[in-house]
Amino acid sequence: MADQVLDAKGLNCPLPILKAKKALKDVPAGGTLEIQSTDPGSVADFEAFCRTTGNELLESKTEDGVYVFLVKHTA
Amino acid sequence: MSEQNNAKSMSIIVTKGSLDWAYPPFILGTTAAAMGMDVTMFFTFYGLALLKKKLDLQITPLGNAAMEMPMMGGHMTMPNVMAMVPGVDRAATVMMKNLIKKKGVASIEDLREAAVESDIRMIACQMTLDLFEYRREDLIEGHELGGAATYIEGATKSDINLFI
Numbered sequence: 264m265a266d267q268v269l270d271a272k273g274l275n276c277p278l279p280i281l282k283a284k285k286a287l288k289d290v291p292a293g294g295t296l297e298i299q300s301t302d303p304g305s306v307a308d309f310e311a312f313c314r315t316t317g318n319e320l321l322e323s324k325t326e327d328g329v330y331v332f333l334v335k336h337t338a
Numbered sequence: 339m340s341e342q343n344n345a346k347s348m349s350i351i352v353t354k355g356s357l358d359w360a361y362p363p364f365i366l367g368t369t370a371a372a373m374g375m376d377v378t379m380f381f382t383f384y385g386l387a388l389l390k391k392k393l394d395l396q397i398t399p400l401g402n403a404a405m406e407m408p409m410m411g412g413h414m415t416m417p418n419v420m421a422m423v424p425g426v427d428r429a430a431t432v433m434m435k436n437l438i439k440k441k442g443v444a445s446i447e448d449l450r451e452a453a454v455e456s457d458i459r460m461i462a463c464q465m466t467l468d469l470f471e472y473r474r475e476d477l478i479e480g481h482e483l484g485g486a487a488t489y490i491e492g493a494t495k496s497d498i499n500l501f502i
Contacts, residue, residue, distance in 0.1 A: 273444040278444050
């Protein structure tokens with residue numbers, strides 16, 4: 264279970280990333296943030312975001328048409 | 339601002355101020371800032387209008403051959419002779435803004451606010467301000483004034499430089 268959950272469903276690029284970055288500020292280091300998105304582009308974008316920022320993408324999956332990402336706040 | 343030391347940096351020259359052209363610089367600027375980069379945006383010529391407190395951005399199908407609006411399962415393009423009819427720009431703008439809302443795309447106002455919040459350095463071109471007779475108080479808080487040399491100084495140290 265993630266420490267925090269961000270509902271970014273219905274939002275388009277770049278809002279899921281911008282909101283995730285904002286939400287990560289309130290997640291303590293080592294904590295996790297779950298992001299739910301309906302933007303198909305967010306799959307590649309969260310991978311790129313995590314690679315660039317150094318945060319860890321623990322999980323990326325699809326549940327009933329919703330893309331779910333689990334990001335560990337490490338950077 | 340970025341939490342990392344030695345953060346990478348990006349600069350964008352923003353030269354266009356229509357509703358469609360306002361998107362690429364603000365999307366890339368805010369996303370780069372979210373990814374820990376130091377971002378500078380230099381607003382010049384028509385791009386300077388994007389710093390005005392009150393935004394009234396428009397779109398035009400005139401001379402915009404690639405503009406296709408989704409309509410009734412297909413796409414609608416508009417010949418120039420129709421695009422120049424009074425009121426068509428306004429209608430196209432309303433249509434685009436409805437699409438933007440419907441598809442969950444951020445408004446330019448929201449993206450600009452995100453840019454301010456993420457400490458993007460925004461430089462208003464002094465020459466453009468004089469040329470088009472804008473007043474500094476018409477522009478949003480937080481911008482600085484500068485010219486070509488101000489931009490170049492930042493660009494020489496920047497990892498990515500874009501002209502939009």
